Structures are given as C-alpha cells and as structure tokens.
Amino acid sequence: MTQREHAVSFTGAVKTYGEVRAVDGIDLEIARGETVALLGRNGAGKSTTISLLLGLNVPDEGSVELFAAAPERAVRAGRVGAMLQEARAVPRVTVRELVTFVASRYPAPMPVARALELAGIAELAGRRVDRLSGGQTQRVRFAVALAGDPSLLVLDEPTAALDVEARHAFWDSMRGYADRGHTVLFSTHYLEEADAHADRIVVVDRGRIVADGTGEELRRAAGGNLVSVDLAGHDADGLALLPGVRSVEVRGQRARLRTDDSDATVIALAALGAIRGLEVAPASLDDAFLALTSSHRAPDRTPDIPSDAPSGETPREAETV
Ligand SMILES: Nc1ncnc2c1ncn2[C@@H]1O[C@H](COP(=O)(O)OP(=O)(O)OP(=O)(O)O)[C@@H](O)[C@H]1O
Ligand SMILES: [Mg+2]
Known part of the structure; x- marks a missing residue:
C-alpha cells in the first residue's frame, strides 16, 4: 500500500441494462481524504456508479478499484460505509440494536453512541427502526454508514428526505467526518450542496462524466x-x-x-x-x-x-x- 494509492479508481467502466448504458465509460480517481459530489439529474447514472463502486454490480467493461483492490475486498475489510438510495426492509429492532449490530461487523468501529450522535438520532436510540418517519429512517441509515468508522463513506442522495434543520446537522457531521481525513463520495441533485460541501464536483450525464472540478471551475x-x-x-x-x-x-x-x-x-x-x-x-x-x-x-x-x-x-x- 502506498501513500499515493487512490481511495476510488474507475477505469473505462461500463454498465448496461438492456439498451440503457447506465454507466457509459467512466474514468474517475478519487484521492484519499477528498470529498467528492456526484451531481446529475434523474437517471444520469449516479446510483449505478455507486453500485459498481461498492461491488454490488460488476462492470460489463472496464474496472473499478477501491484502495487498489477489488471493491468486495475493501468492503469486506470494513473500509467502506454506505448509505444507499433504495429503501430496504428494516428489521424489527431498535435503532441502537441495529447500529450496534452493524458496528460489530467492522474491525474498528466507532462507539455506537458516537454514531448515533453524529447522525442526530441519540434520542431515537430506543425506538423501533420500522416505526420512524422518512427523515428519521434516513438518519438511521447515516448512523449505519458511519458505524464502522470507515475510511470511505459513500452516500447516495443523503439529504433527500431531510428537513432544513436535519440537512444542516447532516452536513456538519459529514464535514466533521471528512475533516478527519476520511474520503467521502456523495450524490446529489442539488448544486448548492455540491458546491458548499464537496472539494470537487463530478457532473454525470447519461452515464458519462461531463465535468469535473470545483464549483468555480464548472x-x-x-x-x-x-x-x-x-x-x-x-x-x-x-x-x-x-x-x-x-x-x-x-x-x-x-x-x-x-x-x-x-x-x-x-x-x-x-x-x-x-x-x-x-x-x-x-x-x-x-x-x-x-x-x-x-x-x-x-x-x-x-x-x-x-x-x-x-x-x-x-x-x-x-x-x-
Ligand atoms: N436495475 C435496473 N434495471 C434496468 N435499468 C436500470 C436499473 N437501474 C438503473 N437503470 C437505468 O439506468 C439509468 C441510470 O440509473 P441510475 O439509478 O444510476 O440513475 P441516478 O443518477 O441514480 O438517478 P436518480 O437521481 O433518479 O437517483 C436510468 O436510465 C435507469 O432507468
Ligand atoms: Mg440514484
């Protein structure tokens, strides 16, 4: 492992669904410690890009690496925390039980109380996860992503269901996490969010990167x-x-x-x-x-x-x- 090893590396990655080239030749390198926004309209290919990155999908062409290895390896080693866009059926456990369970699967997790606090759900710890509002559920998913104290945090539209206050709290937590040298990739439709909270904005359109730079450069x-x-x-x-x-x-x-x-x-x-x-x-x-x-x-x-x-x-x- 070298100092210069990238956190994320896409080389000519392609993923098709029938006729649709959801990811159509993406080359992307994200250095360790960078906070990158993946910006694009509906159907641009953000979630598909993220699924390739997490090893949930395999590219039809090209390759994807995390920390210079196959995504599965980085995920299995507990180096990656993710918050996916699609809602998953949640088990009938409390918030604390869920986050504790997830944390226990990682080699060096953060204290559960810390993850709950960072996600702004300390007061929901004893509540059942299947009886929360949309925004509360989303915050639980953020706590789950943080629980393992991963080097790379991947967040697919993390603020979609959050109210204004929760959104501010979310970005404060995310930035605190990024400032500790972690790498963060988040997707969004919101330019202001990308500009305000990312070091770098990667604009995706029809499965391709059409721009890559700071807000000012764009x-x-x-x-x-x-x-x-x-x-x-x-x-x-x-x-x-x-x-x-x-x-x-x-x-x-x-x-x-x-x-x-x-x-x-x-x-x-x-x-x-x-x-x-x-x-x-x-x-x-x-x-x-x-x-x-x-x-x-x-x-x-x-x-x-x-x-x-x-x-x-x-x-x-x-x-x-
Ligand atoms: N499982 C699938 N089967 C078939 N087509 C898919 C599948 N997942 C995504 N697609 C298609 O691939 C393209 C990219 O979808 P993707 O979900 O990556 O977009 P996105 O940028 O995340 O959009 P959104 O902002 O709406 O979340 C779209 O045209 C979509 O319809
Ligand atoms: Mg999506």
Whole structure:
C-alpha cells in the first residue's frame, strides 16, 4: 500500500441494462481524504456508479478499484460505509440494536453512541427502526454508514428526505467526518450542496462524466456570462450567431444569451437595435449545470441535437435540477 494509492479508481467502466448504458465509460480517481459530489439529474447514472463502486454490480467493461483492490475486498475489510438510495426492509429492532449490530461487523468501529450522535438520532436510540418517519429512517441509515468508522463513506442522495434543520446537522457531521481525513463520495441533485460541501464536483450525464472540478471551475467551463434582453418584437433568429454567444434561450418576450464575451455580445445587440431591458450577470452554478448536461438546449439549436434520450424520461426544468 502506498501513500499515493487512490481511495476510488474507475477505469473505462461500463454498465448496461438492456439498451440503457447506465454507466457509459467512466474514468474517475478519487484521492484519499477528498470529498467528492456526484451531481446529475434523474437517471444520469449516479446510483449505478455507486453500485459498481461498492461491488454490488460488476462492470460489463472496464474496472473499478477501491484502495487498489477489488471493491468486495475493501468492503469486506470494513473500509467502506454506505448509505444507499433504495429503501430496504428494516428489521424489527431498535435503532441502537441495529447500529450496534452493524458496528460489530467492522474491525474498528466507532462507539455506537458516537454514531448515533453524529447522525442526530441519540434520542431515537430506543425506538423501533420500522416505526420512524422518512427523515428519521434516513438518519438511521447515516448512523449505519458511519458505524464502522470507515475510511470511505459513500452516500447516495443523503439529504433527500431531510428537513432544513436535519440537512444542516447532516452536513456538519459529514464535514466533521471528512475533516478527519476520511474520503467521502456523495450524490446529489442539488448544486448548492455540491458546491458548499464537496472539494470537487463530478457532473454525470447519461452515464458519462461531463465535468469535473470545483464549483468555480464548472462556472467558468460552462461559459462566463448571461446577457438578457427584451425581444420587444424582434426575432430571436440570428441571436445565436452574435459574437461570443454559446446558446440562446427564449422565454416569452425575453432572450437569455450565454456568452463568453459579454462586451462583444452587447455591442452586437446594440448594433441590431435590440437592447431593451438589458441585463448582464455572471452565469450561476445552475446555469453551468444546465449548460453541461445535454437535455437542456437553446430552442434554436434543437434540430441538430440527436433525440437519443431514453424514452420515458421527462424533460427537465431549470428548477428541478
Ligand atoms: N436495475 C435496473 N434495471 C434496468 N435499468 C436500470 C436499473 N437501474 C438503473 N437503470 C437505468 O439506468 C439509468 C441510470 O440509473 P441510475 O439509478 O444510476 O440513475 P441516478 O443518477 O441514480 O438517478 P436518480 O437521481 O433518479 O437517483 C436510468 O436510465 C435507469 O432507468
Ligand atoms: Mg440514484
């Protein structure tokens, strides 16, 4: 074992379900001690990636290693704690009994009281696990993931059912854990969470990594600024051809232009006489995400976008990332 050994290493990993390439050639290395967010819309391949990482699924092509060995080996050695997305049938035991049982399966677990406290469920210790609310159950699952004091913590949408307060408490615990040198990989739909709590954001779309960097790097990669103007009767045709413009989105009478050179774009708009209600703003992280993922394109560019989205997928709105 070397100092430079990665916690997680995907090499050309592919996992198909019939026609669907759920994971479509992922190369990813996560260093020890890193906190990485896996960000993507519904069906992007986050959970499948996590299942490969945990050895619950085997890649059809390529390979996955944890701590330079097969995932099963790291899992069996108690180096990995996981919180999966799908709900499992929970046994009729108390929270404390469940966490104690899980902890006992690990070579060097943390004290059960500590796991309960970190997950914010100390007061639920004597309650039956099959009689808890959705958010409480989720916190129990977090305690279960922590119980073994694993080197690598893998959390699939850990905050999905949590209320605002529980969410804050969860992130405090997670960061405390990460700050002690542990490696954390969590998936989320929420850009703010990824930006606020991860060292690095890996954006997954249709089974592929489409971006990998800090929030700031993603913003930059997705194109600098947004220029919006009232169309005021003007045609939106041709806006996409203005200097600097990468994409155009028209909503009602307003056009939003993503541009790499807002000065040049504004000057060109002025030359067209189309600068009513002008606004220039830096692209937000949400804008970056939408620019990076393939389902969201400017209307005037749709004809050349292949319609290869798996059928049955609903189109996504900006608000539902
Ligand atoms: N067991 C399975 N059998 C068939 N198809 C599957 C299976 N699991 C996932 N898929 C498909 O693989 C793709 C990726 O699914 P995955 O669950 O990895 O997405 P996700 O990013 O976790 O989505 P979500 O945000 O909704 O949890 C989807 O198109 C999904 O329908
Ligand atoms: Mg999922």
